[in-house]
Amino acid sequence: MCGISGILNLKNPASINTDHLRRMTFALRHRGPDETGAYIDDWVGLAQSRLSIIDLSGGSQPIHNEDKTFWIVFNGEIFNYPEIRESLIKLGHKFYTTSDTEVILHLYEEKKERCLDDLNGQFAFVIWDSVKKEFFAARDRVGILPFFYKTENEKLLFASEAKAIIEISDSSTSFDPIGLDQIFTFWTNLPGRTAFKNINELAPGHYLKFSPGKDISVSRYWSLPYNKNLLSEEKSIPEFTSEISDLMKDSIRIRLRADVPVGSYLSGGLDSSGITAFVKNYFNNELRTFGITFQEESFDESEFQHLMIKHLNTNHSEVHATNEDIGKYFSDIVYYGEKPIIRAAPVPLYLLSKKVREEGYKVVLTGEGADEIFGGYNIFKETKVRKFWSVDPTSQLRPKLLQKLYPYIFKDKRLVQTLQAFFKLGIEDSNNSFFSHIVRWNNNTRLKNFFSNDFKEQIGDYNAYDDLKSILPKDFDSWDYVYKAQYLEIITFMSGYLLSSQGDRMAMANSVELRVPYLDHRIIEYMATVPSRFKIRGLNEKYLLKKVFNNLLPQRIVNRAKNPYRAPIRNSFLNNKSLDLKTVLSEKEISYAGVFNPDKVNLLMKKAERTEALSELDNMALAGIISTQFLHNDFINHKKLNVPDNYRFNTFIDKRNQIN
Amino acid sequence: MNTIETLKKFIVDNFLFGQSGKLNENTHLFEKGIVDSTGVLELASFIEENFNIKINDEELVLDNFSSLNAMDKFLQSKNIQVTSN
Numbered sequence: 001m002c003g004i005s006g007i008l009n010l011k012n013p014a015s016i017n018t019d020h021l022r023r024m025t026f027a028l029r030h031r032g033p034d035e036t037g038a039y040i041d042d043w044v045g046l047a048q049s050r051l052s053i054i055d056l057s058g059g060s061q062p063i064h065n066e067d068k069t070f071w072i073v074f075n076g077e078i079f080n081y082p083e084i085r086e087s088l089i090k091l092g093h094k095f096y097t098t099s100d101t102e103v104i105l106h107l108y109e110e111k112k113e114r115c116l117d118d119l120n121g122q123f124a125f126v127i128w129d130s131v132k133k134e135f136f137a138a139r140d141r142v143g144i145l146p147f148f149y150k151t152e153n154e155k156l157l158f159a160s161e162a163k164a165i166i167e168i169s170d171s172s173t174s175f176d177p178i179g180l181d182q183i184f185t186f187w188t189n190l191p192g193r194t195a196f197k198n199i200n201e202l203a204p205g206h207y208l209k210f211s212p213g214k215d216i217s218v219s220r221y222w223s224l225p226y227n228k229n230l231l232s233e234e235k236s237i238p239e240f241t242s243e244i245s246d247l248m249k250d251s252i253r254i255r256l257r258a259d260v261p262v263g264s265y266l267s268g269g270l271d272s273s274g275i276t277a278f279v280k281n282y283f284n285n286e287l288r289t290f291g292i293t294f295q296e297e298s299f300d301e302s303e304f305q306h307l308m309i310k311h312l313n314t315n316h317s318e319v320h321a322t323n324e325d326i327g328k329y330f331s332d333i334v335y336y337g338e339k340p341i342i343r344a345a346p347v348p349l350y351l352l353s354k355k356v357r358e359e360g361y362k363v364v365l366t367g368e369g370a371d372e373i374f375g376g377y378n379i380f381k382e383t384k385v386r387k388f389w390s391v392d393p394t395s396q397l398r399p400k401l402l403q404k405l406y407p408y409i410f411k412d413k414r415l416v417q418t419l420q421a422f423f424k425l426g427i428e429d430s431n432n433s434f435f436s437h438i439v440r441w442n443n444n445t446r447l448k449n450f451f452s453n454d455f456k457e458q459i460g461d462y463n464a465y466d467d468l469k470s471i472l473p474k475d476f477d478s479w480d481y482v483y484k485a486q487y488l489e490i491i492t493f494m495s496g497y498l499l500s501s502q503g504d505r506m507a508m509a510n511s512v513e514l515r516v517p518y519l520d521h522r523i524i525e526y527m528a529t530v531p532s533r534f535k536i537r538g539l540n541e542k543y544l545l546k547k548v549f550n551n552l553l554p555q556r557i558v559n560r561a562k563n564p565y566r567a568p569i570r571n572s573f574l575n576n577k578s579l580d581l582k583t584v585l586s587e588k589e590i591s592y593a594g595v596f597n598p599d600k601v602n603l604l605m606k607k608a609e610r611t612e613a614l615s616e617l618d619n620m621a622l623a624g625i626i627s628t629q630f631l632h633n634d635f636i637n638h639k640k641l642n643v644p645d646n647y648r649f650n651t652f653i654d655k656r657n658q659i660n
Numbered sequence: 661m662n663t664i665e666t667l668k669k670f671i672v673d674n675f676l677f678g679q680s681g682k683l684n685e686n687t688h689l690f691e692k693g694i695v696d697s698t699g700v701l702e703l704a705s706f707i708e709e710n711f712n713i714k715i716n717d718e719e720l721v722l723d724n725f726s727s728l729n730a731m732d733k734f735l736q737s738k739n740i741q742v743t744s745n
Contacts, residue, residue, distance in 0.1 A: 414720050415700065449679070599677070603677040
C-alpha cells in the first residue's frame with residue numbers, strides 16, 4: 001500500500017514544481033513510510049510514498065515498461081498478479097521486478113482501460129504514456145482505496161488523500177455546502193463528491209483519462225451486477241453453500257500473498273471469525289489476530305472475541321478503547337478521514353491499527369463487506385418487516401416482528417407504541433426507491449437544523465435524494481427490495497464510510513494495509529445471482545454465510561444476535577481532559593467556521609452536559625459538529641506543513657526537456 | 661405561561677435548539693421530524709415533572725404527543741381525571 005500523488009499539465013508542457021511533488025509526498029508519508037519515488041517530464045510529475053509489501057527490494061516506484069515509455073505509480077494490491085504475469089510473459093513482455101505494479105503496466109499496454117476487467121484487487125493507480133501523452137487513472141470496483149483530484153490553473157492535481165492536494169493548491173480550500181449536505185444525510189458523500197469545494201473523488205469502479213487537446217473524461221468500467229434476469233432460481237442451499245465456500249477460500253488464499261506476514265482482525269462477530277477460521281484451517285496455523293475491547297460494557301464484545309481465540313488458539317493482541325482515548329484521538333481520525341463524521345467508531349479502529357503496527361505487522365485481513373454482500377444488516381431485515389407490514393398496515397401482529405428485530409431498542413416497554421409508529425412512517429409508500437433507507441435518512445436530515453442560516457443559503461434548494469436518484473441504474477425500481485437496499489447501502493455507507501472513514505484511512509494512518517476478502521469481485525458478482533430469500537431466511541440474516549462457517553465456528557458465534565459496531569460519543573467527549581470542548585465549540589470558533597449556528601450548538605452542549613442518556617440524534621450531532629470544526633481547523637484554515645529540507649525522493653527520474 | 665407556551669418552550673429549547681421557526685400548535689411533531697421516538701420519553705418525563713402528573717404506559721401513544729394541541733388536550737383530560745377522582 002502506498003500514497004500516490006502528482007501534477008499534470010492540461011494545456012501545454014510547463015515546468016512541474018518538484019518542491020510541490022515533495023510536499024505532496026510528505027503529506028502522505030503515513031501511507032508509505034518505507035521509501036519515496038518520483039518521475040517527472042514536461043507534462044507530468046508522478047510521486048509515490050511506499051509501504052513495501054510485495055517485492056520488498058525490487059518494487060521501488062515509479063515503475064516503467066521495457067522501453068521506459070510508460071510509467072506507473074500505484075497504491076494497492078493486485079492479488080491475482082502472478083497469474084496475469086504468467087500470461088503476459090507468454091505474450092512476450094519482459095519484467096524487471098516481481099512486483100504487482102509492473103504487471104498492471106504491461107497489462108495496460110496490452111489492453112488499455114480493459115485491463116481493469118482482469119484485475120482482482122484493491123487499487124488506485126496512474127499510468128502515463130509519455131509518447132502519446134496519455135494519462136490514465138483508475139480506482140478499484142467498490143472503492144477500497146481512495147483517489148482525489150482537482151483542476152486549477154491548467155493543471156490536474158491528484159492524490160490518495162485530499163490533504164496532499166490542499167497542501168500545494170494555489171486556491172484556498174473551502175467546505176462544499178452540497179458535500180456537507182450529503183454527509184449530514186447519508187453519513188458520507190455521494191460518489192465523486194467530497195467535503196471540499198472543487199476537490200473530487202474518482203468514484204469506485206471508474207477511470208479517468210486525459211490527453212492534451214481533449215477534455216478530462218471519467219467513465220465507469222464496473223457496476224454492481226444486480227439484475228433480476230441473472231438470478232439462479234434453480235440452485236439448492238448446499239450448492240450455494242459449497243460454491244460460496246470455494247470462492248471464499250480462493251479469495252482468502254490470494255489475499256494472503258505478501259512478502260511480509262499477514263494478520264487478521266478478530267472482533268468476535270461472524271464475519272471476522274469466519275475469515276480467521278478459514279485462514280487457520282486451510283492456510284496458516286500460526287495466525288496472528290488483533291481485536292478491540294471497550295471500557296463501556298454495552299459496546300464491548302470481548303466475551304465472543306475470547307471464545308474465538310480459545311476456539312482457534314490464535315496468538316492474539318487487543319487494544320482496550322477507553323472513553324478517554326476515544327475523545328483524545330477524535331481529532332486525529334478527522335485529520336486522516338478528511339470528512340465530517342457523525343460516529344466515534346473510527347477511533348478504536350485507529351487505535352487497533354496502531355497496535356498492529358507496533359506488533360510489527362503491516363497487513364491484516366478484515367471482515368468488511370460481508371453484511372452488505374451477504375445480507376447482514378438490520379436495515380435489510382427492517383425493510384422486510386416493514387414491507388410485510390405494509391400489506392396490512394392495521395395489523396397488530398405484523399409490527400411485533402420489529403421487537404424481535406430490535407430487542408435493544410424495544411427494551412423499554414413504554415416506548416413500544418411510539419417506536420412502532422415511527423417505523424410505520426412511509427410504510428404506505430412501499431414502492432418508493434428509498435423505502436429501505438428513508439426512515440434513517442430522514443432522521444439524519446434533522447442534523448441539518450444545526451447549520452447556520454448562511455450555510456443553509458449556500459446549500460440552497462439542493463436535494464440530496466434527487467441527486468442520488470439521478471445516479472441509480474435505470475431498472476432500479478424493478479429490483480427486489482433487498483437488492484435495492486443492498487445497492488443503496490453499498491454505494492453510500494460501504495464505499496464512503498465503512499471502507500474509508502473506518503477502513504483505509506484508519507489503517508493507513510498507522511501505515512497498515514487492510515485486505516477485505518468478502519469484497520473480492522467474484523464473490524460480489526456471485527452473490528448478485530443469489531435470490532434474496534436465500535440471503536435472509538425469515539429474519540435470519542447472512543443465512544448462506546452462516547452455513548459456510550457452520551462447521552468451523554462455535555454455535556454461539558454462528559447463532560449470536562448481531563451487534564452493530566459502535567463507540568460511545570457523549571461519554572467520550574464530555575469531561576475529557578484531552579479534548580477542550582469549551583474552545584472547540586465556542587461561539588467564536590463556530591462563527592469563524594460558519595457552518596453551524598452558535599446558539600444552537602450552545603444549547604446542544606448544555607443538553608449534553610445535563611443529559612447522560614443523550615438521544616442517538618443528539619450524539620450524532622455532537623460528533624458531526626465537533627468533527628466539522630476539527631476539519632475546518634485542519635484544512636480550511638490550513639497551515640503549510642513543515643517539510644524538512646532533507647526530505648528527498650529515494651528514486652527520482654528526471655525526463656524534463658527530453659520528450660517532444 | 662400557559663400549558664402550550666410551557667410545552668413550546670421546552671420543545672424549542674430541547675429539540676429545535678432555539679429555533680421556533682414554523683412550529684405552531686398544530687405542527688405534527690413526528691411527521692415534521694422534530695421529535696423522535698426517544699424524544700417522546702424526554703417529552704413525557706418533562707410533562708410528568710412540570711405538570712405533576714403520572715403518564716400511564718397505555719397513554720404513551722403518539723396521538724397524545726403528536727402536536728402542542730394534542731398534548732394540551734391530553735393534559736386537560738388528565739386534569740379532569742384528577743379532579744373528578
